[in-house]
Amino acid sequence: MTIIEVKNISKKFEFYRKQQGLLGSFKSLFFREKLYSDALKDINFNIKEGEIVGFLGPNGAGKTTTLKILSGILHPTSGEAKVLGFTPSKREKEYQKQFALVMGQKNNLLKDLPAIESFVMYRDIYEVPEEDFNKNLEELAGLLDIKDFLDIPVRKLSLGQRMKCELIAALIHRPKVLFLDEPTIGLDVVAQKNIRNFIKKYNKESKTSIILTSHYMEDIKELCERVIIINFGKIIYDDKLDDLIRKYAPYKLLKITFNENGVRKEDVEKYGELDGFTPYSCVIKIKREEAKNTAASILSSNLPVDDILIDEIDVDDVIREIFGR
Amino acid sequence: MKKYLTVINVYWQRALTYRSTVFAYRVGEMAEVLILILMWSSIYDKQDVIKGFTLPEMITYVLIGNLFNAITRNFLTHIVASDIKEGRLSTFLLQPISYFNFILSRELGRLSVAFLMSISSQVIVILFFLSKFILNSDIIYLSVILLMIILAFVSELLISYLIGLIAFWADEVDGIFTTVDRLRKFFSGGYFPLNFLPPIFVTASFSLPFAYSFFVPAQLYLKKIDISAGIRGIFIQLIWIALLYGIIRLLWRRGLKKYEGVGI
Numbered sequence: 001m002t003i004i005e006v007k008n009i010s011k012k013f014e015f016y017r018k019q020q021g022l023l024g025s026f027k028s029l030f031f032r033e034k035l036y037s038d039a040l041k042d043i044n045f046n047i048k049e050g051e052i053v054g055f056l057g058p059n060g061a062g063k064t065t066t067l068k069i070l071s072g073i074l075h076p077t078s079g080e081a082k083v084l085g086f087t088p089s090k091r092e093k094e095y096q097k098q099f100a101l102v103m104g105q106k107n108n109l110l111k112d113l114p115a116i117e118s119f120v121m122y123r124d125i126y127e128v129p130e131e132d133f134n135k136n137l138e139e140l141a142g143l144l145d146i147k148d149f150l151d152i153p154v155r156k157l158s159l160g161q162r163m164k165c166e167l168i169a170a171l172i173h174r175p176k177v178l179f180l181d182e183p184t185i186g187l188d189v190v191a192q193k194n195i196r197n198f199i200k201k202y203n204k205e206s207k208t209s210i211i212l213t214s215h216y217m218e219d220i221k222e223l224c225e226r227v228i229i230i231n232f233g234k235i236i237y238d239d240k241l242d243d244l245i246r247k248y249a250p251y252k253l254l255k256i257t258f259n260e261n262g263v264r265k266e267d268v269e270k271y272g273e274l275d276g277f278t279p280y281s282c283v284i285k286i287k288r289e290e291a292k293n294t295a296a297s298i299l300s301s302n303l304p305v306d307d308i309l310i311d312e313i314d315v316d317d318v319i320r321e322i323f324g325r
Numbered sequence: 326m327k328k329y330l331t332v333i334n335v336y337w338q339r340a341l342t343y344r345s346t347v348f349a350y351r352v353g354e355m356a357e358v359l360i361l362i363l364m365w366s367s368i369y370d371k372q373d374v375i376k377g378f379t380l381p382e383m384i385t386y387v388l389i390g391n392l393f394n395a396i397t398r399n400f401l402t403h404i405v406a407s408d409i410k411e412g413r414l415s416t417f418l419l420q421p422i423s424y425f426n427f428i429l430s431r432e433l434g435r436l437s438v439a440f441l442m443s444i445s446s447q448v449i450v451i452l453f454f455l456s457k458f459i460l461n462s463d464i465i466y467l468s469v470i471l472l473m474i475i476l477a478f479v480s481e482l483l484i485s486y487l488i489g490l491i492a493f494w495a496d497e498v499d500g501i502f503t504t505v506d507r508l509r510k511f512f513s514g515g516y517f518p519l520n521f522l523p524p525i526f527v528t529a530s531f532s533l534p535f536a537y538s539f540f541v542p543a544q545l546y547l548k549k550i551d552i553s554a555g556i557r558g559i560f561i562q563l564i565w566i567a568l569l570y571g572i573i574r575l576l577w578r579r580g581l582k583k584y585e586g587v588g589i
Contacts, residue, residue, distance in 0.1 A: 106413070
């Protein structure tokens, strides 16, 4: 079942240019040059029920703009978005009760009060019945392990604890669609992992469709089977994460360890481009289709091989390469 | 309805966590009233009546007027302006609650604490000057005053909200806000009774919304204007409220378009 449908969406932003300095400021009082930037250019994609899709792209690529359009904050300049059959920009209450947007850099909790007060406020704003609220809160608080600090003012909490509370505040009305904009930003490795595990479990149990943006590849690798890559307002890739590596990384890495006798550089160089070398280990970049044969010929050569491993290029490097173009 | 009560409740709690700040504000308020009384007392040293005001009338004017002012005042402008400038408005656009209603309930919750303490501090000052304070127990006058104060509270809220909305277009609203605030204080009769000035100022202030939070109800309290003038004032207030609400709706729609266009 398709939950999110995005058809030919474009978005232009207006902005003004100001000449540098005081004189420029005076000039801009009377005359401003109006310019447009294309934040999104003809975007298309569909997302099914229960799917977690990763949005990748450098800063300013259009990820947040897309999420804002899907949440109804921004109207698209052209094209059509449908989520759960609703047009987000109409801001219908029925739609608003069924989705949530969590932004890692913004907070929706009242920081001077314990988180529980914010939860109660959102319970009533979203008109969640008392019983459902108690059940949800019990479950979410258990999953995220926050029962100990429900009654401490939010400003006294650590960033990781606060983020957990932000997630609960967003999920208190059991949204069918969830937009997560960098939910793990600024968190330490352990806290990131906690949030990730939670999202995974929550998605599995409640069949929520999730769009996730993150600059941490770990988040994407662990949560998303499918990724959409945006750059300069255009979708440049929309498919499985595994296929991304196959498609964009024509090389595999041959990681070889040698025994105590060691090797000379020129003995291994002839097999392919070196990606790292010491006399006792080396990494060779090899064309995907030749990887097996090369590994075999290295094994059958008289090199003192101790161990050999054929590995994929790290997805971080693949993505960096794509954006670098 | 329940959601608004909850918002009021939550912001009441929040205001209570800032008890000491709320209290600190009251010190300044009380000091201002005392300074005004001190000033008028020394002006009245050589004469008994100035422009029709006796000293007890003047002291009553200052005390009761500041009490009314404490009830009707708010600090909404900064909240609205910073929500717009810092993009917090976005979070409200995606929740099933209107921003206007949220902000009003939130302000009611926040005010209730500041408000109660403000009233009590003004009442304390009044008790202190009770010998010079003129009591009015005319139930008809008092009910007209009550209605006028409630309407003044609403129109002050709308004015502040309206100025806050200017943040959609201007980079900051502090300048406009301060200017309006000074004019407001002058036209409300907060510096001195407006009938110290040529009659044109009184006429002008009757047709503006500001005088209804200070000068007009204080004059009613002192029975210096009659009840019919008070009732006429209430109609003018109602017209202002309708007008302000209309302008707010218009600005809100246009502002939102701009907000979306720039993508703050």
